[in-house]
Amino acid sequence: MSGLDPASGDGGTAAEPGHIPVLLTEVLAALAPVAGARLVDGTYGAGGYTGALLRSAADVAVMAIERDPYALAQGQAHVARASGSLRLVEGCFGDMADLAEEHGFAPVDGVVLDIGVSSMQLDTVERGFSFQGDGPLDMRMGQSGETAADVVNSASESQLADILFHLGEERQSRRIARQIVRARDTAPIERTSQLAALVERTIGRRPQDDRHPATRTFQALRIWVNDELGELARGLAGAERILKPGGRLAVVTFHSLEDRIVKRFLTRRSGRTDHGSRHAPPQQDAHGPGPSFHLLNQKPITPGDAEIDANPRARSAKLRVGVRTEAPAWPVELPEVLGLPIIGDGARR
Secondary structure, eight states: OOSSOTTSSOSSOOOSTTOOOTTHHHHHHHHOOOTTOEEEESOOTTSHHHHHHHHSSTTOEEEEEEOOHHHHHHHHHHHHHTTTSEEEEESOGGGHHHHHHHTTOOSEEEEEEEOSOOHHHHHOGGGOOOSSSOOBSOOOSSSSSOOHHHHHHHSOHHHHHHHHHHHHOOTTHHHHHHHHHHHHHHSOOOBHHHHHHHHHHHHOOOTTOSSOTTHHHHHHHHHHHTTHHHHHHHHHHHHHHHEEEEEEEEEEEOSHHHHHHHHHHHHHHTTBOOOSOTTSOOOBOTTSSSOSEEESOSSOBOOOHHHHHHOGGGTTOEEEEEEEOSSOOOOOOOGGGGTOOOBTTTTBO
C-alpha cells in the first residue's frame, strides 16, 4: 500500500496487480538484506513485501506466512515464478517460530510484519470486512472459527460493549451494544449493511464527518474475530526467537492499539521503559533479562506526503524497527504487560 509499485520490472516476482505495500522503501532500508539472506514475511497478503525482498539482494530466500485461503491460492503463481526462493506457508504469523523451525528455515536475518486487514480483504465485499458494500458479516481472515455475525448475535451486551470500547476505542460502545441486542431479539444481524445502518441510527452522523460512524465498530469486531492483538504479541515473541544476532524486525502498524504493543515490546526488550516523566531519561527495565533488541529509531517512521497522496490508506501507518542482540529471548510475558486489553473474563484477548 505504499507509493511504490513492486509489480513493475520484477523478473517474475510481482505482487498482486494494483497492490502497493506501505512504506516499502523504508522497510527495505530498515531490513538492509544482504546476499544469501533468509527473511520472513509474516503477513504475505498480496506479496508486495515478499516480491521486493526477493529482489533486494542476490540469492535471498523468503518464507512468507499467510492464513487467508484466497491469498494462499493467489500466491501459488508467485511461488512458481520465484524458482525455489519463496516458500509460501499456510498458518498464522504468531506461530512463525514453530513454522520456521518446522520448515528448516531458522534462524533468519530479518522479519517484516504488516499488521491488520489487507486491501484485498477490504475491497472484497463477500469477505464482510467493510460497510462500503453489502456482504455477509464475516470478517475472518482465515475460514475457520466464529464470524463477526456469530459475535454480534451471541455475545452478551456487556461483552459487546467491552469489545467495541477496548478494540475500537468507541466512546458510544454501550449505546451501540444495547441497540445490537435489541435488534437481534427481532431478527439476526447477518449483513454488513444491517450493522452499519444500526450504528448510524444509534449514534448519528454529522454532515462534516469524514468517517462513517460504524468504522470503529467494524474495526473492533474484526480485531476480535481474528485475535489480531494476541496474534501480534505472539508474532513479536516468535520473531525474537528466530532472528540471528544482528537480524532485524520491521513492523508496520495502522492504529494506536497495534503501535502501542509494538512500542512496548521493543522498549522493554531494549532494556528501557516507557514510564515516567517525558523529561527524564529512559530507565532500565529490571523485570527482564539482558536487552534482546536495540532500537534502530527512537520514533516511528511514517509515510511522507507523496506516499499519502498516492495512497490515502497509508496515512496512519507507523514503522518500528528493532535489531536483535546476542542476548537470549525473553520468557513469554502476560498479554497485559504489552498493553493488550482484557475483554470480559479475560479468557480471550
